[in-house]
Amino acid sequence: MPKVSKQSATQIQEFGPVTSRRAEMGGLLVEFASFGADADLDGPLQALPGAxxxxxxxxxxxxxxxxxxxxxxxxxxxxxxxxxxPPGHRPYVDAGTEMLQLSPVDGLAVTERAITDWMERQEGRTP
Structure with missing residues (x-):
């Protein structure tokens, strides 16, 4: 039976102050996320329906x-x-928060693409 822990997760990503340790299992992304600062997605989510x-x-x-x-x-x-x-939320997370989150891989890809595009625009990497 597959399993994953924060220590064994093979995909490690940084989204600003957020560290994500993750692995895919059965169509779900299992994610251990740590927040080094207060975080919200108000900017990046503007590109999605209902922001x-x-x-x-x-x-x-x-x-x-x-x-x-x-x-x-x-x-x-x-x-x-x-x-x-459920869909239709805006998250706000306090610094020091750690969580385990499970999300459908395909659905999360859309949100993460919007976040990445927004971050690149903020850094001046895209027109």
């Missing part, structure tokens, strides 16, 4: 605090909380 992440996520907050904003409400998760976030 919100359109990928569902399931996960567990290991340490710290996260807040997800929807059009009509918000939800807060802290250390020890398991969560499910």
């Amino acid at each position: 919100a992440c359109q990928c569902p996520h399931w996960g567990y907050v290991i340490t710290g605090r996260m807040r997800y904003v929807f059009g009509d409400h918000e939800e807060v998760y802290e250390a020890g909380d398991a969560f499910y976030q």
